[in-house]
Each structure stands twice: as C-alpha cells, then as structure tokens.
Amino acid sequence: MADITNQSLNEIIENVKTKKVSSTELTKAYVKNIESAKKLNAFVTTTFDQALNNAKQFDNKPNFDQLLPGIPLAVKDLFCTENIKTTAGSNILNNFIPSYESTITKNLWDHGSFLLGKLNCDEFAMGSSNETSYYGNVINPVGDQLVPGGSSGGSSSALAADLTPATIGTDTGGSIRQPASFTGTVGLKPTYGLCSRWGIVAFASSLDQAGPMTKTIKDCAIMLEAMSGFDEKDSTSINKKKEQYSKNLKDNIKGLKIGIPKEYRVDNMPKEVDELWEKGKKILKDLGAQLIDISLPHTKYALPTYYIVAPAEASSNLARYDGVRYGYRSKQGKDLIEMYEKTRSEGFGDEVKRRILIGTYVLSSGYYDAYYLKAQKVRQLIKKDFDDSFKKIDAILTPSTPSSAFKIGEKTNDPVSMYLNDIFTVPVNLAGLPALSMPAGVDKQGHPLGLQLIGKTLDEQKILNIGYAFEKNCGFKNEIKKWWS
Amino acid sequence: MSKEKFDYFIKGEKGKYEVVIGLEVHAQVLSKSKLFSGSSTKFGADPNNQVSLIDSAFPGMLPVINEECVKQAVRTGLGLNAKINNYSVFDRKNYFYADLPQGYQISQYKNPIVGEGKVLLDMPYGSKEIGIERLHLEQDAGKSIHDMDPSNTYVDLNRSGIALMEIVSKPDLRSPDEVNAYIKKLRSIMRYLGTCDGNMQEGSLRADVNVSVRKEGDTNFGTRCEIKNVNSIKFMQMAIEYEAARQVELIENGKKIDQETRLFDTKKNETRSMRSKEDAHDYRYFPDPDLLPLKLEQKLIDDLKKSLPELPDKKKERFVKEYGLNAYEANVLVSEKEISDYYEEVAKLSDKKLAATWMMGDLFAMLNDRGLDISKSPISAKYFAELVQAIKSGEISGRIAKEVFEIMVESGDNPKKIIESKGMKQQSDPKELEKIINEILSKNKDKVDQYKAGKEKLFGFFVGQVMKLSGGKANPQLTNEILKKLLKG
Numbered sequence: 001m002a003d004i005t006n007q008s009l010n011e012i013i014e015n016v017k018t019k020k021v022s023s024t025e026l027t028k029a030y031v032k033n034i035e036s037a038k039k040l041n042a043f044v045t046t047t048f049d050q051a052l053n054n055a056k057q058f059d060n061k062p063n064f065d066q067l068l069p070g071i072p073l074a075v076k077d078l079f080c081t082e083n084i085k086t087t088a089g090s091n092i093l094n095n096f097i098p099s100y101e102s103t104i105t106k107n108l109w110d111h112g113s114f115l116l117g118k119l120n121c122d123e124f125a126m127g128s129s130n131e132t133s134y135y136g137n138v139i140n141p142v143g144d145q146l147v148p149g150g151s152s153g154g155s156s157s158a159l160a161a162d163l164t165p166a167t168i169g170t171d172t173g174g175s176i177r178q179p180a181s182f183t184g185t186v187g188l189k190p191t192y193g194l195c196s197r198w199g200i201v202a203f204a205s206s207l208d209q210a211g212p213m214t215k216t217i218k219d220c221a222i223m224l225e226a227m228s229g230f231d232e233k234d235s236t237s238i239n240k241k242k243e244q245y246s247k248n249l250k251d252n253i254k255g256l257k258i259g260i261p262k263e264y265r266v267d268n269m270p271k272e273v274d275e276l277w278e279k280g281k282k283i284l285k286d287l288g289a290q291l292i293d294i295s296l297p298h299t300k301y302a303l304p305t306y307y308i309v310a311p312a313e314a315s316s317n318l319a320r321y322d323g324v325r326y327g328y329r330s331k332q333g334k335d336l337i338e339m340y341e342k343t344r345s346e347g348f349g350d351e352v353k354r355r356i357l358i359g360t361y362v363l364s365s366g367y368y369d370a371y372y373l374k375a376q377k378v379r380q381l382i383k384k385d386f387d388d389s390f391k392k393i394d395a396i397l398t399p400s401t402p403s404s405a406f407k408i409g410e411k412t413n414d415p416v417s418m419y420l421n422d423i424f425t426v427p428v429n430l431a432g433l434p435a436l437s438m439p440a441g442v443d444k445q446g447h448p449l450g451l452q453l454i455g456k457t458l459d460e461q462k463i464l465n466i467g468y469a470f471e472k473n474c475g476f477k478n479e480i481k482k483w484w485s
Numbered sequence: 486m487s488k489e490k491f492d493y494f495i496k497g498e499k500g501k502y503e504v505v506i507g508l509e510v511h512a513q514v515l516s517k518s519k520l521f522s523g524s525s526t527k528f529g530a531d532p533n534n535q536v537s538l539i540d541s542a543f544p545g546m547l548p549v550i551n552e553e554c555v556k557q558a559v560r561t562g563l564g565l566n567a568k569i570n571n572y573s574v575f576d577r578k579n580y581f582y583a584d585l586p587q588g589y590q591i592s593q594y595k596n597p598i599v600g601e602g603k604v605l606l607d608m609p610y611g612s613k614e615i616g617i618e619r620l621h622l623e624q625d626a627g628k629s630i631h632d633m634d635p636s637n638t639y640v641d642l643n644r645s646g647i648a649l650m651e652i653v654s655k656p657d658l659r660s661p662d663e664v665n666a667y668i669k670k671l672r673s674i675m676r677y678l679g680t681c682d683g684n685m686q687e688g689s690l691r692a693d694v695n696v697s698v699r700k701e702g703d704t705n706f707g708t709r710c711e712i713k714n715v716n717s718i719k720f721m722q723m724a725i726e727y728e729a730a731r732q733v734e735l736i737e738n739g740k741k742i743d744q745e746t747r748l749f750d751t752k753k754n755e756t757r758s759m760r761s762k763e764d765a766h767d768y769r770y771f772p773d774p775d776l777l778p779l780k781l782e783q784k785l786i787d788d789l790k791k792s793l794p795e796l797p798d799k800k801k802e803r804f805v806k807e808y809g810l811n812a813y814e815a816n817v818l819v820s821e822k823e824i825s826d827y828y829e830e831v832a833k834l835s836d837k838k839l840a841a842t843w844m845m846g847d848l849f850a851m852l853n854d855r856g857l858d859i860s861k862s863p864i865s866a867k868y869f870a871e872l873v874q875a876i877k878s879g880e881i882s883g884r885i886a887k888e889v890f891e892i893m894v895e896s897g898d899n900p901k902k903i904i905e906s907k908g909m910k911q912q913s914d915p916k917e918l919e920k921i922i923n924e925i926l927s928k929n930k931d932k933v934d935q936y937k938a939g940k941e942k943l944f945g946f947f948v949g950q951v952m953k954l955s956g957g958k959a960n961p962q963l964t965n966e967i968l969k970k971l972l973k974g
Contacts, residue, residue, distance in 0.1 A: 080544060080545045088544070098543070099538070201544040201545050202545060205773075233547060234547050235547065235549050235776050236775065236776075236777060313774050315579075325586060336582075337581075363579070363770075363771055372771060
C-alpha cells in the first residue's frame with residue numbers, strides 16, 4: 001500500500017471507513033513520520049501512547065458514522081488539553097497541565113478523533129514566523145531555511161510534512177492563513193464567534209478565532225463542521241444552527257460576484273503575487289463568476305489599528321501569568337512585586353514583552369483616547385468598508401500574503417517588516433469576517449503562494465464552495481520532498 | 486413633633502466648617518453563584534473551596550454573566566428610584582495583586598447598569614434627599630492573609646468573582662448621623678428587595694468614604710480624601726470625625742490638603758495616608774472583549790418593576806394612613822422588613838397604636854438586650870398581639886403587663902395562660918375596689934382630713950396604697966374614679 005499519510009483527510013477517512021486502514025495503522029504511520037521529522041521541530045509535546053490507546057479503542061469498537069472516525073490529530077499548543085501539558089509556546093507555561101479540555105478540541109474528540117500531540121507556535125500566538133516560541137523555531141517542510149509562517153507554524157509545518165492529517169490553529173491577525181499560504185495548504189479563519197474560544201490560551205480576545213488547517217477545501221469543510229458550534233461558556237459565541245459544510249460543498253459558482261479590492265497591493269510586492277492574483281481572477285471568471293472592482297478605503301489603517309487593539313487586549317489577557325497560581329515562578333524576588341517582575345521577565349520572551357508594553361502604553365491614561373479609542377473607531381470604519389462592499393458582492397479575492405515564506409532569521413530584528421506580513425489578513429480579523437487561504441501557485445523559487453477569499457459574516461459555506469471550485473481548476477500540487485527524514 | 490435644627494459643624498479658630506461626605510458603598514449581591522462563574526457565594530466555607538477555574542483565572546477561561554446578578558442590580562436600581570440603563574458595558578480595571586487572579590477586575594466604568602437615583606432620609610430636622618450618582622456591577626477580589634505565616638502571604642479566592650454593586654452617592658451627606666441614616670436606609674431598601682443581606686460583619690456591605698470640609702456658607706467643595714474600605718457604620722463615623730478634624734486643622738494652619746487615599750486604623754482611631762494622587766494606579770480601563778455589552782429589554786425592566794415588593798418609604802406612608810401611626814413610629818417600624826412584617830401581624834390582631842408603642846418600647850428593648858433580630862424573638866407576633874389586647878381591654882394594667890411580658894420572654898407562653906395561672910387579672914369590679922378603698926381611707930383618717938383641707942398631693946398616696954393592697958391588680962382608671970368620689974363624700 002502507498003503512503004497512507006500522503007493523502008487528504010477526506011481520503012484517509014474513506015480508507016478508515018472502508019477498512020482499508022485501521023486507526024491503529026494510521027496512528028502508527030503518523031508516529032513514525034513524527035519521529036523522523038524532529039528536525040522540523042513542529043511538536044512541543046507528543047502523546048503517542050495515549051493516541052495508540054485511543055486508536056486501539058476505536059478499532060475494537062469502531063463508529064464509522066462519525067465525522068472523524070479514528071483520526072489522530074495534532075493541534076496547536078494554544079488549545080488547553082486535559083492532563084496534557086499546554087505551553088502556548090511560552091516558558092511561563094512550561095509546566096502547565098490543564099485539568100480541562102478546550103471546547104474546540106473536545107468537539108473534535110467527540111467526532112471520533114483523538115490527540116496525537118501538541119504543535120509548536122509563536123509564544124502566545126504573537127508572531128508571523130514561529131520564531132518567538134520558547135521551544136525553538138519551526139522549519140517549513142518547503143525548504144530547510146524557510147519559516148513555516150506563524151503563529152500556527154507548528155501546525156502548518158506538521159500538516160505539510162504529513163505529520164497530521166489535518167490540524168487546527170488560531171488566527172488573531174492571520175495566524176492560520178499566512179502559515180497556510182507559506183506551506184501550500186488550506187487555512188480558514190471562521191467568522192468571529194463561530195468557534196468557541198473557551199479553553200484557548202487568549203491572545204487578543206476580540207480577534208482570536210480558531211479554525212481548520214488542511215490539505216484540501218473538502219478537508220477544511222469537514223474540520224470546520226466538527227469544531228464549530230455554539231458554546232454557552234463563551235459569551236461571544238454565536239448561537240445558530242450547526243451547518244453541514246462538507247455535505248453542502250458545491251463547486252458551481254456561476255453568477256457569484258467576486259470583489260477585487262484595489263487597496264490590496266503594497267509597495268515592493270513581488271510580481272509573482274500580482275500574477276497569482278490575476279491567475280486567480282481568471283480561474284474564477286472562467287468558472288462563471290463575475291469580477292467587480294471594489295474599494296476598501298480604510299485598509300491602509302488596518303495594520304496600525306491591529307497593532308493597537310491586539311497588544312492592548314494582550315497586555316490585559318497576559319496579566320494572569322504572574323507566578324502566583326500556576327505556571328513558571330521565578331525563584332528570586334524578595335516581595336510580591338519583585339516576584340512578579342522576575343517571573344514575567346524570565347517567563348516571557350521579547351516579542352511578548354514588546355506587545356505587553358505597547359498594549360500597556362496605548363491603554364494608559366492620557367494616551368487611551370489617542371490610541372485605543374481611535375483604533376476602535378477606525379476598526380468600525382474598516383468593518384463598514386466590508387459591509388458596504390458586501391451589499392453588492394458575494395466574496396472578495398485577495399492575495400493571502402505579500403510574499404512567500406521568508407528565511408529563518410530574516411525578519412527577527414525588524415518587527416515592523418515582520419508585522420507587514422499580516423497586511424492582507426489583519427483587516428478580516430478586525431471586521432470579524434470569515435476568510436480562507438488556499439494554495440494557488442508558487443513563486444519563482446518554487447515556494448507556495450496562497451490566495452485569500454473573504455466572505456460575509458457566517459458565509460463560510462460560500463467561500464468554501466468558491467475555494468472548492470478554484471481548487472479543482474487551479475492545478476496546484478504541493479511538491480514537498482521529505483528532505484528531513 | 487418639633488424639628489431640631491441641623492447642627493454638625495467643626496469649630497475651628499477661624500470659623501465653622503461644614504463636612505461634605507460622599508459614599509461608595511460596596512454591597513454584595515445576594516445570589517447563589519458568582520458574577521461570572523457558577524461557584525457558590527456562601528459565606529464561611531474553608532479557604533479556596535468555592536473557586537472555579539474562572540475565578541482563579543486559568544488560561545482560556547471566559548466569564549459568562551450571571552443573569553440573576555443583573556436582575557438584582559436592576560431591582561436595586563429601581564428601589565433607589567434610579568434610571569436603569571438599557572445599555573451597559575463591562576470594563577476591565579487592570580492592576581496586579583496576589584488576590585486578583587486575572588490581573589484585572591471586571592467592573593463597569595463609563596456605562597454603568599444604573600444611573601442617577603435618590604434616597605430619602607428621615608432626620609430629626611426633617612427629611613433629606615441624598616442623590617445617587619450611579620450603581621454598577623463588579624467582581625470582588627480574593628483575600629490576602631498576611632498574618633498566618635511570618636514570611637508568606639496566603640490567598641483565599643472564595644470571594645474572588647462574587648458580584649458586588651457599587652453604589653456611589655453624590656456628595657450630599659453632611660454629618661456622621663446622616664451617614665448612619667443613609668447606610669441604614671440603603672441596607673433597609675436592599676433587604677426589602679432581597680438584593681443584599683446587608684451583613685456588615687460578613688463584609689456584605691462596605692464603603693469607601695470621601696470626606697472634604699469647607700467654611701460654612703462656601704459653595705465650592707474642598708479637596709477630598711478617600712478613606713478606603715470601612716466595614717462598619719461606627720468606624721465610618723469615627724473615620725469621618727477624625728478626618729474632618731484633621732482637614733480643618735490643616736486649613737487653619739494654612740496648609741494644603743492633598744487629594745489622597747487613606748486608611749482608617751480602627752485600633753488607633755485615625756486615618757493614615759495610603760497613597761497620594763501621584764501614586765494613584767492607572768487602571769487602564771477598557772471594555773472587556775470577553776463580554777458583549779449588556780443590553781436590557783425594557784420589558785425585563787418593567788416586569789422587575791412590577792414584581793418589586795412594597796419598599797420602606799411607601800410602607801411608611803401606608804402605616805401612617807392605615808394604622809394611624811405618627812411619622813416617627815412608622816419610620817421605626819418600617820426600618821426592617823421583618824419588623825414591619827411583625828408589626829403588621831400584631832396590628833391585625835390588636836390595637837394598632839398600642840401595639841406600636843409596646844413594640845418600640847418593651848419588645849425592642851428586650852431584643853436589643855439579648856442581641857436578637859426580631860425574626861428570633863422569643864415572643865411570637867400572635868402572643869404579642871394577645872398581650873396588647875389584654876392591656877387594651879383593661880384585663881391587665883400596664884404595670885402587670887410588663888410582668889407578663891417578662892414571663893412570656895422566659896417561657897414563650899401564651900399571655901392568657903400566664904395571666905390566669907398567676908391570677909394577674911386586673912381588679913375592675915367597682916364593688917371590690919370600693920371595699921379596698923374604704924379600707925384604706927378608714928385606716929388613714931388623718932390623711933383624708935389633710936386631703937380635704939387642700940393637700941391634694943396626697944391623692945397619689947391613696948392610689949399607691951390601693952395598688953399595694955390589691956397586689957398591683959387594681960384597675961388604675963377605676964381606682965382613680967372611685968377614690969375621687971369617696972374622698973369628696
């Protein structure tokens with residue numbers, strides 16, 4: 001039998017259902033892959049024994065009616081997993097073992113899957129290259145010098161390297177879509193409120209959203225279906241009927257109106273990105289969609305707005321890591337204040353400290369109105385841009401990122417250039433909209449590039465459908481050589 | 486009732502000073518579970534036994550508003566005649582402390598759930614209206630315990646996350662007595678509503694006290710100091726007196742008052758500087774992104790309004806009208822819901838006016854002596870009413886009634902039974918009384934002569950003798966009548 005891991009989630013599920021492969025065989029194959037891929041540093045924690053046990057249990061008493069029957073899954077280490085260490089890529093949580101399971105992972109397990117391990121990520125999901133992780137940087141399987149994107153870099157790397165059949169990440173400003181774009185995979189940031197935030201280590205509460213990362217659009221639909229849904233434990237969760245995204249997946253997009261925003265171009269954007277965008281437009285047009293030029297005039301303010309709102313919320317969200325109740329506590333410090341200072345100085349990395357400082361500053365008395373309040377107003381304008389446009393279109397097509405994967409270390413000393421990586425993804429988080437990054441081609445170095453589809457609130461099905469049609473006609477194939485094993 | 490004049494001023498060398506006081510009362514919401522978690526709020530549990538993952542701020546935990554707490558805040562707002570805001574926002578108040586697990590307190594800053602309202606106080610110099618600035622909901626913090634170990638601080642998170650209502654008054658209070666009346670009125674309203682038990686010993690009601698002074702007649706406010714977290718009315722009053730005197734002394738000595746936060750040291754009876762305005766925390770308030778703005782349907786507010794119980798002010802009016810009480814009596818009898826309930830039960834079965842007099846006299850004195858709430862009274866309302874009726878009908882005299890009352894307190898017995906078994910019934914038979922009186926008069930012929938000669942003071946002597954001979958049971962009114970008649974003859 002051919003490599004049972006080098007397939008889409010949907011195919012793997014079919015193989016399990018038709019008993020071509022057992023859950024145990026599948027799990028063993030992934031364990032083998034993971035063990036031979038240590039160079040990628042995609043995992044912080046592996047749970048092989050537990051996974052093999054779960055697989056055995058499934059095989060003994062299989063239930064093939066589930067969405068994810070006997071499927072092992074690795075997840076970003078930002079999701080709290082019961083009795084399994086959860087670090088958020090930080091030293092300050094290096095010994096933290098939750099007694100609870102996040103709603104999202106619980107949903108996945110309830111659909112028949114089980115945990116394979118916890119995936120590396122930027123510390124507290126703050127980063128675009130997975131270089132801020134306390135557990136070391138992650139390598140992109142596309143090339144041994146390349147970053148896998150971030151913050152869900154362990155997730156994108158593991159997925160592209162066949163270390164998990166699908167995975168989940170979190171996206172605060174592009175942390176699912178940018179790594180997906182960098183690794184030639186699919187990543188979806190759902191509508192804010194579609195997936196519960198309960199049990200996910202918080203970065204910026206009003207922007208954080210979990211979503212699927214998969215090899216294909218169909219896989220993405222399956223995963224979204226399994227993980228999404230109302231959760232009364234999250235006050236920002238949307239109470240609506242559950243959708244059957246995979247069953248309702250259609251590739252007929254005839255007559256759909258696709259908006260092309262003129263503002264999604266940046267200085268020095270590689271020609272390939274522009275060409276790819278053109279290619280995307282042509283494919284959709286050929287499929288019967290109608291292209292409509294639109295303007296999202298406040299786009300240029302999205303990045304500065306994001307870098308006020310997200311750090312502000314983060315500075316407050318991360319206050320709980322104080323060494324008092326759990327996690328890392330410095331052994332030094334002669335009183336409470338000093339204990340705080342040492343614990344947080346030693347526990348947090350530079351990027352996290354930078355954002356805590358920015359966030360503390362923009363919320364400070366005397367600066368609040370000029371920064372935070374103004375950012376909130378701009379955020380409304382950005383949202384309004386989208387709302388206005390969506391009155392006449394069904395979805396928006398843009399590049400996912402202004403470039404392909406960059407080199408490890410290339411941007412670590414230049415935070416602003418790092419932040420610019422999120423320029424196309426950030427507006428979507430500020431507006432709370434769903435957006436999909438789908439692989440569309442490669443640049444001249446052969447590195448994958450993605451296109452982004454932005455949908456209306458709760459219009460995940462539509463962008464999945466467009467993506468599905470696009471995928472069938474794009475002809476992209478992720479050619480990754482397993483150089484690491 | 487004659488009205489006294491308001492007269493609370495601090496006398497300095499250079500004139501009289503008026504004291505201006507505003508209170509921020511923290512009232513614990515009466516609810517089974519905390520403001521944003523399902524943990525119990527019961528008082529007195531072992532440390533850290535009522536703490537959820539949310540209360541202790543574990544990673545990924547999210548707050549979910551407890552609707553009952555919201556309703557309680559709305560009820561309280563309605564009880565304070567306040568504007569209920571259909572739209573309010575929860576904010577984060579950020580600061581680090583060991584007993585604040587989140588590193589922020591969820592509170593309401595710019596958009597509180599309740600806006601302006603008012604509370605009426607009955608003062609000896611007339612009724613006075615105290616403005617309410619706002620009421621907002623917020624989480625309580627945990628408790629740091631510094632004295633259990635020489636080198637460590639222990640933290641108890643049982644209180645962490647319990648819902649508090651912060652009720653902010655306008656700077657309308659002018660004396661410790663008004664503060665006393667205000668706190669008692671607030672407590673009474675909340676207890677009527679069932680929104681706060683008002684138990685100060687258990688910390689259910691505490692206050693930050695803002696104090697400033699100004700020369701009598703000045704219209705501008707002086708610089709204020711805030712005395713943090715005072716947990717009894719007595720301490721509030723002591724702190725205000727100390728603080729006002731301190732401020733007057735500074736002014737008289739030509740010194741400036743610094744706006745600052747102070748602590749009241751209950752052992753030394755003084756306030757001490759805690760932190761100056763410059764050291765004040767920058768709380769970096771911002772809307773909590775984990776919670777959506779709180780939108781209240783008008784129907785919910787209207788329904789809550791309809792279901793409110795009769796509150797003290799209304800009840801007082803009714804007591805005056807329905808039971809013929811004077812304002813003072815009515816005020817005392819409505820001060821606590823349990824007292825008013827007791828009174829109404831008694832009044833239904835006996836003379837309303839006499840019932841009020843006896844309740845406010847002997848019953849309250851007895852409860853006070855024993856440190857009992859009326860709900861724990863050894864005399865039931867029904868028996869108390871029977872006692873009142875026995876007095877009213879002339880069956881027993883007031884003096885005997887006091888004896889019966891004592892026996893009722895000790896035995897819990899029915900007054901009728903006590904009166905009968907002890908033969909305490911009043912002597913109201915005119916023939917019997919005449920017999921006794923004649924006996925007295927014949928024994929004291931000299932005094933009778935003196936009386937007739939004009940020494941009318943001796944009348945009291947004869948009454949006393951009658952009482953003595955009858956064992957206190959002679960009907961005083963009848964005794965008077967017969968005695969007068971016989972002395973004339």
